[in-house]
Every structure is written in structure tokens, then in C-alpha cells.
């Protein structure tokens with residue numbers, strides 16, 4: 001068949017085209033943000049298919065998120081039509097690994113229906129092991145052990161491969177516990193996240209015939225965001241690619257932001273050594289951002305040492321400068337950004353109108369999201385949170401998922417433990433203990449333990465009947481999952497909702513999920529619950545069942561949930577995106593807000609505490625990733641007060657603000673700061689047309705900043721025993737009538753009355769107002 005004409009090549013510049021057309025052998029595309037690496041990678045897939053070099057299912061393409069995989073597939077689809085449907089091997093390292101592992105699970109002692117544990121389950125398991133080993137969990141927390149084990153897995157170390165130099169880990173017990181943990185996982189027929197890849201690597205290394213089968217299948221391998229691969233992922237790729245070496249990796253050393261999770265930027269720097277004769281393509285033209293944005297990002301990243309260094313240029317129009325603004329606190333920051341977004345939506349000033357879809361708020365830490373969520377809910381601004389406090393982590397969702405897990409794999413002991421007495425069935429700790437002892441005695445799962453216990457009447461009274469109902473339920477649901485006909489026993493204690501033969505239509509798993517939640521009594525538990533959260537929980541459960549519709553089986557759904565790194569539901573309504581900087585990698589938005597550029601938040605405290613520059617440099621790369629997500633308008637902000645986990649903290653602007661080049665930055669007036677000329681009376685001492693660098697000294701020496709600082713220090717200087725006291729209480733007790741105060745919006749005024757935590761204030765310009773005390777500070781006039 002003759003190759004079809006190739007319009008997709010016409011969209012590429014010569015360097016990109018070279019990377020696309022070098023079909024055979026290793027190719028490395030090493031280039032800065034927005035230079036079209038992902039675009040070229042997609043074009044390469046199209047080209048491979050178009051040139052009949054491979055069938056769609058013979059291409060292995062590794063993307064950073066599942067969403068990125070979907071996008072890539074749809075782009076290929078747009079160019080080649082149905083062919084894209086056959087691209088079965090496009091996804092994240094994890095999703096691809098699950099697929100491989102399901103086929104060969106027995107080679108690592110698992111069954112093909114193994115469960116994937118989330119961090120919560122993982123911690124619960126580790127806690128049990130730590131307790132059993134007589135280790136004080138307070139001194140040696142499970143979380144620490146989880147980190148150590150993850151670290152080993154990221155470096156592809158099974159327990160027997162942990163080097164003796166690390167034997168001291170976790171009070172000398174690390175390797176031993178790691179081994180026990182792996183054994184427990186095997187008994188549970190479960191894996192954790194790190195295992196998904198590690199098991200594949202072990203299988204590839206131990207069973208050359210299996211490896212060969214995949215080497216033959218994946219004729220071409222493509223990897224996006226290669227700079228963030230860890231050792232285990234690197235081995236996984238190298239094993240698969242070493243026969244034909246048709247591997248194309250793209251990445252940017254300046255965007256390596258997962259070092260804390262074991263990513264090794266060295267992998268990308270070593271590529272040419274690993275694959276001699278590799279075609280190395282460098283791209284320099286940025287197609288995403290305006291020159292100001294690009295210049296700001298480049299200036300920040302230039303502070304890092306040991307970079308490969310890249311020149312980036314753009315043909316884009318100059319556009320607006322990067323905007324910088326300081327706020328009184330995090331709430332104020334959220335309020336201002338909310339207003340900006342609404343303004344941009346309407347097309348304020350000379351700006352074009354923007355859809356909410358065009359705008360994103362990228363935060364350093366997920367706790368920053370709450371202020372935005374609260375504000376946007378208040379003003380009715382539609383938003384979606386990606387990678388934040390996740391839907392699937394809520395209690396009711398986790399309970400429901402545990403039921404689903406039991407239905408799919410009845411031997412899932414963690415799921416059993418979670419729901420055997422939820423809702424309360426009178427199966428307290430004692431009953432569960434009996435089940436555990438029996439399970440251990442017969443060497444089987446808890447469900448089997450329960451069955452055996454019932455058979456020999458080892459549990460009496462109401463508990464027995466309840467346990468029987470539970471076991472019967474799980475049996476019935478499991479049968480339904482397998483589409484097996486099961487007849488309820490004559491003496492069944494309940495009348496099952498499920499017909500004897502489950503309906504075999506496409507939605508039967510959705511119906512089954514509803515049945516499980518009803519039969520188990522879980523739905524009625526929340527219906528009878530009188531707490532204010534109960535209705536919301538029922539809503540969430542409905543949402544969960546709705547989410548199931550997009551999958552064709554319960555197992556497929558469970559797998560999806562275990563794998564998603566972000567909440568990726570697609571909805572019709574336009575929304576602003578709120579996500580972490582880490583999750584934003586590879587994405588682009590016309591308008592980007594980067595809030596919370598404060599010392600201790602960004603760069604994070606942890607990176608500042610670390611000795612050496614490694615942590616800080618990674619934070620700086622994160623700043624670079626953040627700025628380079630923006631196409632047209634990038635706004636950086638900081639607040640002088642922030643409530644972090646219920647505590648007020650006073651904040652200093654981030655050192656990265658220092659590193660922004662003045663010529664490309666416009667400093668905006670903080671809202672509510674008084675005075676006419678911004679630079680003179682209220683601002684930080686800059687004029688908007690400044691050409692010099694914005695330095696922290698400028699900021700701190702400006703009258704506006706000093707005033708902000710004065711206001712900042714006050715609320716946080718609480719005595720330690722008053723930690724839980726509200727700021728209002730502290731503040732209000734400090735005022736007397738007649739005292740002069742300052743309010744951010746209304747300016748100076750005099751207290752005329754005090755009532756609870758509220759003050760009556762006669763403002764010089766704004767007149768009499770009632771104000772909550774914490775919103776004002778004493779005026780130092």
C-alpha cells in the first residue's frame with residue numbers, strides 16, 4: 001500500500017521534521033518548553049503508521065498522564081481516522097505495566113485479578129507489620145518505611161537486591177520489613193504502585209522468552225517527558241528497546257521535577273551513551289509563549305547550575321509583561337484572582353475575551369487550592385480541581401470501592417477488613433479477630449476464614465447471622481462479576497436484589513454496583529445518618545456510580561481509579577482549572593495564575609532545609625515549568641499572610657521573585673492599598689515601566705511593603721498556648737475605643753465601638769463601618 005500524502009509534516013519546522021523522519025534507530029529530542037516536542041512525537045506516530053512501519057498495536061507510546069495519552073490518540077485519530085483506535089499501547093508507565101502484568105502475574109506469584117493498593121492501604125499494611133515486629137510506630141512511622149520502600153522500588157531493587165550499604169535503613173529493620181511486606185502483598189494478591197513496574201522488570205529479566213515476545217511486539221517505542229523517568233522505568237524501557245533500538249525519547253532537563261520521587265535527570269543526559277549513534281535533535285523555537293513570558297522563565301532557570309543550557313526564541317508578538325502582585329493574605333489573593341478571571345471572561349480593557357477553559361491556576365501545594373475553591377463556590381465560578389484532594393480519597397468512596405474490590409477479588413483482605421462492619425453489623429473487633437485467626441489457621445483469605453468459621457459454628461449469636469449475610473453477599477456479587485449463574489440458598493437470610501442471572505447488557509456492572517451498595521446496607525447507612533455531611537456523601541456515591549458508566553467492567557473501573565493521578569472527568573461546562581504545578585507539566589493555557597510565590601511555600605520549606613542546592617534547583621525548575629505553561633498572560637502573586645493547616649503564618653516573597661527580570665515584569669497595585677500614585681504611596685517602590693531588576697531589597701525598602709509587613713507580623717505573634725484561639729479574639733482584645741486603625745480597603749479610621757469580635761470604625765474617607773477585628777491593624781501614624 002502506498003503511503004498517503006503527509007500534510008502532518010508540513011506543520012513542522014526542519015528540526016522537528018528530522019526527528020520525525022529518522023524512523024529507525026534511537027532518537028533523542030532534547031529541547032526547552034513549548035518547542036513542540038510532544039507535537040513532533042505525535043507526528044512521528046502518525047508517520048510510522050502512514051509509512052506502514054508498524055501496526056497501531058505495535059507502537060508503545062509512554063505519556064505523562066492518561067489524559068495526555070487520550071489527547072495523543074485523538075490527534076492521531078484526526079489525521080488517520082479509525083486507525084488510532086487500535087493504539088492499545090499508549091499510556092503511562094503504570095497503565096502499560098498493569099496491562100503487561102495481568103498477563104504474566106503468575107510469574108511473580110500473583111493471580112491475574114490482583115488488586116492495586118493505594119497509599120492508604122499500603123500504610124495500613126505497613127503499620128500492621130511494624131506492630132508485629134515490635135517496633136515503636138511513633139518513632140518509626142509507617143510513612144517513613146513506605147518512603148524507603150518506594151525509593152528502593154524506584155531504583156528497581158527487590159528485597160534481595162537492596163545493597164548492604166542500606167541495611168541500616170529503618171533502624172536496621174528496613175530490608176526485613178520490605179521482604180515481609182512483599183510477602184503480605186503476594187498473599188493478598190495485591191501490588192502497590194511501585195510494584196507494577198518492578199514486577200515487569202523482574203519478569204523481563206528472569207524470563208527472556210517473555211521479554212522477547214514484547215520486544216517483537218513493540219516495534220517502535222516513544223517516550224514523552226523522558227527527563228522524569230526513574231531507574232526502574234529506565235530499565236523497563238531499555239529492556240524493551242534493546243533488541244531493535246527503535247526508541248525515541250523527548251524531554252527537557254530543565255523540566256525535571258520528580259527527583260523527590262526517584263526520577264533521575266541523568267537518564268536523559270546518558271541517552272547517547274546508552275544508545276550509540278542516536279540522532280539527537282535540539283529545538284529552539286518556542287511556539288507557545290510571548291517573548292516576555294519566555295524571557296522571565298529563561299531568567300529564572302538561568303540561576304541553576306549544571307544545565308545543558310538552551311537558547312529559546314519566539315516569533316510571537318511581544319504581548320503583556322509577566323504581572324506580579326502582592327496580597328494581604330491567601331483569601332485576598334483568591335478573591336483578586338477570581339475577579340481577574342471574571343474580567344478576562346468578559347474581555348476587560350484591550351484584552352480579548354477568554355473562555356474559562358483558557359485559564360489555569362497552578363499551585364505549589366494542594367492546600368493552596370482550598371482558598372480558591374471556597375472563593376469560586378461563593379461567586380459561582382465553575383472550576384475543576386485536578387490532582388487535589390481527590391474524590392476517590394473520600395471515606396464513602398473508599399468504602400464503596402472496597403465493596404467493589406471484594407466483588408471483583410473476594411480474597412482482597414484489606415477490602416474485607418474495611419467493610420465487614422461498615423455499616424455496623426455487630427461484627428466488632430472480636431468477631432473480626434476470630435475470622436482472622438481462622439483464616440490464618442486454614443491459610444486462606446478472610447472471606448474463606450469467615451466461611452470456615454461459620455461452617456463449624458465457631459461464631460455465635462447475631463454475629464453469625466450477620467457474617468453469613470455478608471459472605472453470601474460477596475459470593476453473589478462475585479458471581480455476578482464473573483457473569484456466573486448463582487442461585488440463592490433456600491435458607492438465605494435476605495432476599496437478594498440481584499436477579500439470579502445477571503442481565504448481560506453493557507451496563508450490567510453499573511446496575512451491579514448499585515445493587516452492591518444497596519444490598520450491603522451501605523446506602524441506607526448514609527440515608528439514616530443525621531450528620532450534615534450525609535447528603536453530600538450520598539451525592540458522591542451517586543457520582544461514583546455515574547462514573548462507572550464510562551467503563552465496561554467493575555475491574556476496568558477499579559484499575560482506572562487506582563491509576564489516575566488526577567481527576568480527569570470531562571464535562572461539557574467551561575471551567576477554570578486548578579491544579580498543582582507538578583500535574584501541569586506538558587500542558588499549556590493562554591492565561592496562567594501562579595499564586596503563593598513565598599519562601600517556605602515556593603520554594604518549599606523542605607527544599608530550603610535541605611543541604612546543598614539540589615532541592616532548590618528542583619523548585620526552580622518547577623517555577624520554570626509554571627511560567628512556561630502560559631501562552632499570553634502570566635500572573636505571579638504572593639501573600640503576606642497565609643493560613644497553613646489552621647495556623648496563620650507570615651510570609652516573605654519567594655526568592656524566585658528576585659530572579660524575575662525587571663524588564664519583563666509589571667508590578668501591579670495590591671488591591672485596597674491606598675494612595676494615588678502606586679509606586680509612591682502604596683506600592684513596592686517600582687514604576688510599572690521599570691527597566692531595572694525587581695529585587696527583594698526594593699520590595700522590603702518600599703513604604704508599601706513595610707506597611708504590609710507591619711500588618712503581617714501582628715496576627716501571627718500568638719503565644720503558643722493560644723494556638724487554637726482565633727485571631728479575632730487575640731486581635732480584638734488588643735483594641736480600645738479611640739484607637740486609630742488601618743483597613744486594607746477603607747484606609748485609616750478611628751474605633752468608635754467594640755462589640756464581640758467586631759469593631760465600629762469611623763473611616764476618614766469611607767465613613768462608619770462594622771469590621772471584623774482581624775481585618776484591621778493598629779495605625780502607626
Ligand code: ATP
Nearest residue numbers: 011012013032033034035036037038039287288586
Ligand atoms: P513542553 O516542554 O511544555 O512539554 P513541548 O516541547 O512538548 O512543550 P508542545 O506542547 O508540543 O511543546 O508544543 C507547544 C505549542 O507549540 C503547541 O501549541 C503546539 O501546537 C505548537 N507548535 C509546536 N510546533 C509547532 C510548529 N512547528 N508550528 C506551529 N506550532 C507549533
Ligand code: MG
Nearest residue numbers: 037038039586
Ligand atoms: Mg510536551
